[in-house]
Amino acid sequence: MLNRMSASAEGPSTEWAALAAELLQARRTVLPRRLVEPGPDAAQRHAILMAASAAPDHGQLLPWRFIEVPLARRGELAEAFAQALLERDATAKAEELERAREKAFRAPWLMLAVVDGERGDDPEVDLSERILSAGCAVQNLLLMATALGFGSALTSGKALKSDALRRLFGLLESEQALCFISIGTVVSHKAGRPRPVVADYFQCLGEPGADQPRRDKAPCTRQEDIQSSIPLDPQGRALPPGRR
Numbered sequence: 423m424l425n426r427m428s429a430s431a432e433g434p435s436t437e438w439a440a441l442a443a444e445l446l447q448a449r450r451t452v453l454p455r456r457l458v459e460p461g462p463d464a465a466q467r468h469a470i471l472m473a474a475s476a477a478p479d480h481g482q483l484l485p486w487r488f489i490e491v492p493l494a495r496r497g498e499l500a501e502a503f504a505q506a507l508l509e510r511d512a513t514a515k516a517e518e519l520e521r522a523r524e525k526a527f528r529a530p531w532l533m534l535a536v537v538d539g540e541r542g543d544d545p546e547v548d549l550s551e552r553i554l555s556a557g558c559a560v561q562n563l564l565l566m567a568t569a570l571g572f573g574s575a576l577t578s579g580k581a582l583k584s585d586a587l588r589r590l591f592g593l594l595e596s597e598q599a600l601c602f603i604s605i606g607t608v609v610s611h612k613a614g615r616p617r618p619v620v621a622d623y624f625q626c627l628g629e630p631g632a633d634q635p636r637r638d639k640a641p642c643t644r645q646e647d648i649q650s651s652i653p654l655d656p657q658g659r660a661l662p663p664g665r666r
C-alpha cells in the first residue's frame with residue numbers, strides 16, 4: 423500500500439511517480455469496435471465514475487455530467503445517429519445510414535460526456551474553463567479504467583451537434599455534447615501511436631522561439647512506444663505490477 427502522505431508532506435515518492443508514469447503511458451485509445459464484454463461491473467463502474475470527482479473544478483460548479491447509454495437503449499442511439507446523418511445529408515444512402523447506426527452498438531459501457539456553459543450561475547467561469555474541467559474529469563475516468571485493466575476510447579463526430587442526439591439525451595440549451603466514452607475489454611489492439619516529446623509542447627518565456635505560436639502539426643515521431651512494454655494478460659488487460 424502506498425503511503426498517501428509521502429507524496430505531499432514528506433517529499434516526493436518515487437513509487438508513486440513510477441506508478442503514475444506507468445499508468446499514464448498505459449492509457450491509450452482502443453477504438454470501440456475492439457472493446458468487448460466483459461465491461462466493468464457495478465463496483466468498477468462506480469470506481470471509474472468516482473475518479474471524475476477528483477477533477478479540478480473552478481468554483482465547484484460541477485459543469486459536466488456523464489450519461490450512460492445502457493445496452494437496452496442503444497437502438498435509440500442508433501436511430502439518432504442515422505437521423506443526424508440525414509440532418510446533414512438528406513440523400514444519405516441506406517448503407518451509410520446502416521454504418522452510422524452500427525456505431526451505437528460498440529463497447530459494453532458507453533457514456534456521453536456533456537458540459538454545461540451556465541450551470542452554477544458564475545459567469546466568471548467561462549466555457550473554456552468548464553470544458554477544461556470536463557477534460558480533466560474524462561481523463562480521470564480513462565485512467566481509472568486503465569488501472570482496472572480495461573481499454574477505452576473517446577469518440578466525437580458531427581452527430582454530437584445534431585438535433586437528434588440533443589433530443590435523445592435531453593440536453594439543455596446551455597449544454598454541449600463533448601464526446602462519447604467507450605470502455606470494455608480489449609479484444610485486440612494496434613501498436614500505440616507515437617506520442618509527442620516534451621520539446622514539441624513546452625516552451626519557456628524569454629527563450630528564443632517562445633513568442634512564436636506553434637502552428638505546425640506536432641511531429642509525434644520521436645518518442646518510442648512506451649505503452650507496448652506494458653504486459654497484458656490473454657484477454658488483453660494490463661497485468662497488475664505484482665503479476666508480471
Ligand SMILES: Cc1cc2nc3c(=O)[nH]c(=O)nc-3n(C[C@H](O)[C@H](O)[C@H](O)COP(=O)(O)O)c2cc1C
Pocket residue numbers: 449450451452453576577578579600601614615
Ligand atoms: C475529445 C476527443 C474526441 C476524440 N474523438 C475521436 C474519434 O472520433 N475517433 C478517433 O479515432 N479518435 C478520437 N479521439 C482519440 C484521439 O484520436 C487519440 O486520443 C489520439 O490519437 C492519441 O492517441 P492515444 O489516445 O492512444 O494516446 C478523440 C480524442 C479526444 C480528446
